[in-house]
């Protein structure tokens with residue numbers, strides 16, 4: 001069995017203090033960024049790329065949740081996504097999903113656990 005490489009993101013305590021954070025990554029050799037957030041007792045991460053017009057979810061606004069905190073929301077045109085699956089709930093992209101990224105939490109530290117992911121230096 002091939003094991004995934006772990007890349008440290010932050011402490012679990014720090015993740016629980018913020019609405020979300022971003023990390024610059026190389027995923028499948030493409031430079032992009034990841035969204036990481038804590039919701040209802042679990043850490044989630046997605047590639048920060050809305051399939052509608054290929055923009056980051058937080059491109060227009062420093063936020064990724066709608067006003068209810070129930071859904072992820074792309075700040076460009078307002079499409080919403082189920083935060084636990086990344087599935088789009090808006091008609092144009094209904095059923096399409098954000099690319100999820102596997103995480104692991106070990107000894108109070110949150111890690112990416114993806115074979116094809118490397119952290120990049122933040123700009």
Ligand code: FES
Pocket residue numbers: 050051052053054055074075076077078079
């Ligand atoms: S680019 Fe995300 S809703 Fe249009």
